[in-house]
Amino acid sequence: MKDPIKLRYEVSxxxxxxxxxxxxxxxxxxxxxxxVNQLEIEDACKVWIGYFAKTYGSSFTxxxxxxxxxxxxxxxxxxxxxxxxxxxxxxxxxxxxxxxIGTQMLKELKNKAKNDFGLSLLHLxxxxxxxxxxxxxxxxxxxxxxxVDFLKEExxxxxxxxxxxxxx
Amino acid sequence: xxxxxxxxxxxxxxIRYFDxxxxxxxxxxxxxxxxQKWFPLSSIMDVELFVRNWTNFSKYRAAITAVWDQKPxxxxxxxxxxxxxxxxxxxxxxxxxxxxxxxxxxxxxxxxLIHLSREFKIIEKVQCEIYSGCPLEGILKKLSFEKALxxxxxxxxxxxxxxxxxxxxxxxxxxx
Numbered sequence: 349m350k351d352p353i354k355l356r357y358e359v360s361x362x363x364x365x366x367x368x369x370x371x372x373x374x375x376x377x378x379x380x381x382x383x384v385n386q387l388e389i390e391d392a393c394k395v396w397i398g399y400f401a402k403t404y405g406s407s408f409t410x411x412x413x414x415x416x417x418x419x420x421x422x423x424x425x426x427x428x429x430x431x432x433x434x435x436x437x438x439x440x441x442x443x444x445x446x447x448x449i450g451t452q453m454l455k456e457l458k459n460k461a462k463n464d465f466g467l468s469l470l471h472l473x474x475x476x477x478x479x480x481x482x483x484x485x486x487x488x489x490x491x492x493x494x495x496v497d498f499l500k501e502e503x504x505x506x507x508x509x510x511x512x513x514x515x516x
Numbered sequence: 517x518x519x520x521x522x523x524x525x526x527x528x529x530x531i532r533y534f535d536x537x538x539x540x541x542x543x544x545x546x547x548x549x550x551x552q553k554w555f556p557l558s559s560i561m562d563v564e565l566f567v568r569n570w571t572n573f574s575k576y577r578a579a580i581t582a583v584w585d586q587k588p589x590x591x592x593x594x595x596x597x598x599x600x601x602x603x604x605x606x607x608x609x610x611x612x613x614x615x616x617x618x619x620x621x622x623x624x625x626x627x628x629l630i631h632l633s634r635e636f637k638i639i640e641k642v643q644c645e646i647y648s649g650c651p652l653e654g655i656l657k658k659l660s661f662e663k664a665l666x667x668x669x670x671x672x673x674x675x676x677x678x679x680x681x682x683x684x685x686x687x688x689x690x691x692x
Contacts, residue, residue: 382599391598426565429556432672469669493665495683499601500640511665 352452353412357460360397360407360419368419369393374442380478382499396421396437406434406465410453417441418453422465433469434461438480450480454487462516471513475499481510489514522620523584529621531628534579534591536571541588542611543567550614554650556671569595570609577635580628582612582621589616592625594633594642604640605685606633610652622655630659630692643685647671653682661686 372381372389383389400421401407410418420438425431436457440450461467472489474481475498489512498509523529545551546563557563570593573579582590590612597603610625626644633639644661646652647670661684670681 382602384600388599425556427556427562428558429562429671429673432678433670471667492667493683495664498605500604501601511667513667515669 352448353417355417355449355452355456356411357408357456358411359405360401360409360421362398362401364409364416364419365390365393365397367416368397368439371439371442377442380475380480384502400424404465408457408460410449410456412444412449415441417444417449420453420457422461422467424465432467433471434465434467435471435473436461437472450483451487454483458487458514458516468516469513470516471511474510474512476508476510481512484512487514520618520620523616524620524624528585529624530583530586531580531624532583533577534570534574534581534593536574538581538588538591539567539571542570542591545591545611545613548614551611554647554652555611578606578632580625580632582616582625584616589613590621590625592629594629594639596636600638603638606636606639606642608633608642608644617651622652623658626655626659627692630686630688634688639688641685641687643683645681645683647679647681649679653684656684659686659692660690 369389372378378384383392397407400423404424406422406424408420409416418440420436422434422436424434438453438457458470461470472484474484491510491512493511495509495511497506499507501507543563546555546557546566547560552558557566570579573593573595576596578596579593581588590610592608592610594606594608596606608626608629610622610629612621630642633642644656664683664685666680666682668680669678672678
């Protein structure tokens with residue numbers, strides 16, 4: 349069996365926003381996200397990295413040597429009654445998919461969630477047909493609901509949002 | 517058990533747009549422990565954050581106030597989503613002064629929020645998120661909301677006590 353790539357995890361920095369934005373701007377990627385144009389991508393990246401890294405240190409950049417290969421983020425709530433759980437986002441470098449990086453990142457994400465942020469419940473949202481759903485299932489996430497017709501594409505077609513979670 | 521007496525047809529009752537001056541009253545209401553059972557709020561910081569969001573949406577005329585004899589007794593707001601693909605949904609929030617509950621105010625606020633959402637042509641569905649046991653569930657069902665999903669353990673009241681969130685929704689194609 350091949351040794352896993354040694355990844356390094358650091359709190360994201362604002363100057364990495366353009367890298368995340370460029371990945372989200374790759375053709376076809378926005379099928380899996382609620383954003384529709386450059387303006388919305390920039391806004392989402394500012395929230396993902398700008399706000400959560402600065403406010404909670406909960407946005408991470410994943411390095412393989414000198415190269416950034418992924419980002420993930422916990423959308424921590426400022427509200428005490430919701431601090432035991434968090435929604436998260438994760439993205440792997442478009443050219444690095446299918447190499448086990450996503451699986452490794454998910455494992456570390458769960459580790460950080462539990463040990464660094466004291467979370468006991470992690471949840472995510474994924475649009476139907478997103479191939480990452482298989483990865484989440486393999487990593488122990490379970491579907492708890494389907495929000496039918498949640499997203500409306502510009503051509504008028506609707507897509508369902510699948511909601512998954514895992515107790516840590 | 518509190519008996520039901522509908523005050524919303526009486527002349528002293530009215531609904532108007534939320535005014536910044538209502539923020540203090542909304543804050544006071546959301547600090548009431550009886551109300552906090554149904555919201556994820558437990559401190560003045562939580563409440564102030566929530567009221568700030570509320571006030572921001574009021575700038576888009578997306579928040580309303582129920583008044584009795586000109587005194588605010590209930591509040592409603594729809595939170596607008598920023599991204600176009602999902603802006604077809606809005607999340608409705610409402611809160612009624614415990615002294616004026618079981619008097620038709622909640623139904624009146626929610627009905628008005630549905631009408632308000634229709635003013636935003638892009639909105640196709642209204643959602644409402646409640647916690648297990650919330651008395652609003654009856655009103656939601658009365659106004660044709662259907663449960664879309666349940667997430668166990670979403671809100672934590674103490675180390676040992678959590679509650680599920682339930683998301684209800686209704687299509688704006690259904691008449692109110």
